[in-house]
Amino acid sequence: MSMIEVAGLRKEFGRATAVAGISFAVSEGEVFGLLGPNGAGKTTTVRMLTGLLQPTSGSATVAGCDVRRQRQRMLSSIGVVFELPALYPRLSVEENLRLSGSLRGLSRGDVLAAMERLGLTEQRRRPVRSLSKGWRQRTMIARAMLGQPKVLFLDEPTSGLDPNATAFLHDLLRSLRDEGVTIFLTTHDMVEAAELCDRVGILSRGELVALDAPAALVERLQGRSIRLTWWEAGSLREASIPLADPSTPAFLEEVLAQRRILQIETTGTLDDVYRNVTGGQEARA
Ligand SMILES: Nc1ncnc2c1ncn2[C@@H]1O[C@H](COP(=O)(O)OP(=O)(O)O)[C@@H](O)[C@H]1O
Ligand SMILES: [Mg+2]
Numbered sequence: 001m002s003m004i005e006v007a008g009l010r011k012e013f014g015r016a017t018a019v020a021g022i023s024f025a026v027s028e029g030e031v032f033g034l035l036g037p038n039g040a041g042k043t044t045t046v047r048m049l050t051g052l053l054q055p056t057s058g059s060a061t062v063a064g065c066d067v068r069r070q071r072q073r074m075l076s077s078i079g080v081v082f083e084l085p086a087l088y089p090r091l092s093v094e095e096n097l098r099l100s101g102s103l104r105g106l107s108r109g110d111v112l113a114a115m116e117r118l119g120l121t122e123q124r125r126r127p128v129r130s131l132s133k134g135w136r137q138r139t140m141i142a143r144a145m146l147g148q149p150k151v152l153f154l155d156e157p158t159s160g161l162d163p164n165a166t167a168f169l170h171d172l173l174r175s176l177r178d179e180g181v182t183i184f185l186t187t188h189d190m191v192e193a194a195e196l197c198d199r200v201g202i203l204s205r206g207e208l209v210a211l212d213a214p215a216a217l218v219e220r221l222q223g224r225s226i227r228l229t230w231w232e233a234g235s236l237r238e239a240s241i242p243l244a245d246p247s248t249p250a251f252l253e254e255v256l257a258q259r260r261i262l263q264i265e266t267t268g269t270l271d272d273v274y275r276n277v278t279g280g281q282e283a284r285a
Contacts, residue, residue, distance in 0.1 A: 003028045003151050003182040004049065008058035011044050018044040020206035021058060026199075028150075031173065031183040033193040036203030037278055042186040043083075045203070046155050049184070050080045063150045076104075079144030081154040086140070089129035093120050093139050096128055100143050114142040118172070134165035141172070152176065154185040158192060170196055190271040200270070204278040214270045221276060224268035226252070231260045240267065 004026035011019040019041040026032040034042050047053035049060055051071040060067045065074035087096050097111045115121050118138045128136055137157065144152060154173075158166045173183055173196060187193055193200050194214040202210040202217075210217055218224065224243045229236060241248050255261050 001028050004062050006060045009055050009060050010057045012056045017206050022208040029180045030198045031177050033197035033200040034186045035200055040203040041206040046153050050153050077150045079149035079152045081140050081144045083156050087128045092125050092127055094124040101146050114146050118142040151182045156186050190274055194270040202277050209277045217273045218268050221273045227265040227267050229263040230255050
């Protein structure tokens with residue numbers, strides 16, 4: 001079953017096209033990553049899918065609700081974590097969560113459970129403004145998870161986080177996925193996307209230029225190969241050798257055995273695909 005269905009979704013700001021009519025679907029329990037350079041249209045897409053921005057044209061359903069016509073019902077099935085903190089800085093972690101919870105008719109037990117899950121219990125009395133970025137983000141995620149959403153949207157959730165905070169978030173997202181929550185995130189980090197996402201879409205200037213499982217994109221668009229630098233007859237040689245080539249294993253064995261390799265590097269990562277399909281595009285404003 002599709003939890004997110006997008007058909008010809010488009011957004012224009014004046015004469016500028018931010019999202020140029022994109023179509024895709026995300027299944028229940030899938031982790032979907034929307035990738036692309038700055039200004040590609042990722043945030044605009046998330047804002048349209050979460051009812052914060054009216055599409056210029058096209059349609060989208062999230063958790064079975066039309067984002068234009070059934071916005072209120074849709075909002076009760078989703079959680080959203082945006083890049084900019086949207087918390088009351090003087091209020092404590094718990095006060096922020098209880099305020100959001102009460103607006104949504106949730107009990108104190110729901111708030112306690114969300115804090116527990118995010119490891120926030122010990123920090124719950126601290127004002128949000130005294131927290132580091134990682135802990136503020138945990139508070140935002142706890143808030144997004146309060147109503148036990150079916151779909152969780154996260155816009156660049158790991159940008160600016162340290163490696164421990166990133167690892168915590170990845171583990172959390174995986175366990176939510178295992179519980180059947182559908183996760184839609186945006187990221188610049190290709191390693192993260194390749195590790196975490198079941199499928200990715202790559203946006204470039206508002207167009208969806210690639211859409212598949214990370215490994216399938218690498219396979220189809222790039223093909224894995226090994227970049228090798230080795231000594232031969234007194235001079236340095238360099239070549240990109242396709243892994244699929246039948247003669248590759250024997251060749252590698254030979255240069256390895258003779259200890260002639262200077263440098264060895266695999267290419268054909270999601271990063272290569274990304275640079276390929278976005279054409280090394282400069283960021284837009
Ligand atoms: N409210 C807005 N008004 C005018 N232009 C906007 C607005 N929001 C975004 N844009 C433009 O739309 C394009 C896509 O922006 P955005 O969706 O934020 O990209 P991303 O999140 O991929 O970095 C950019 O060129 C941006 O300047
Ligand atoms: Mg953005």
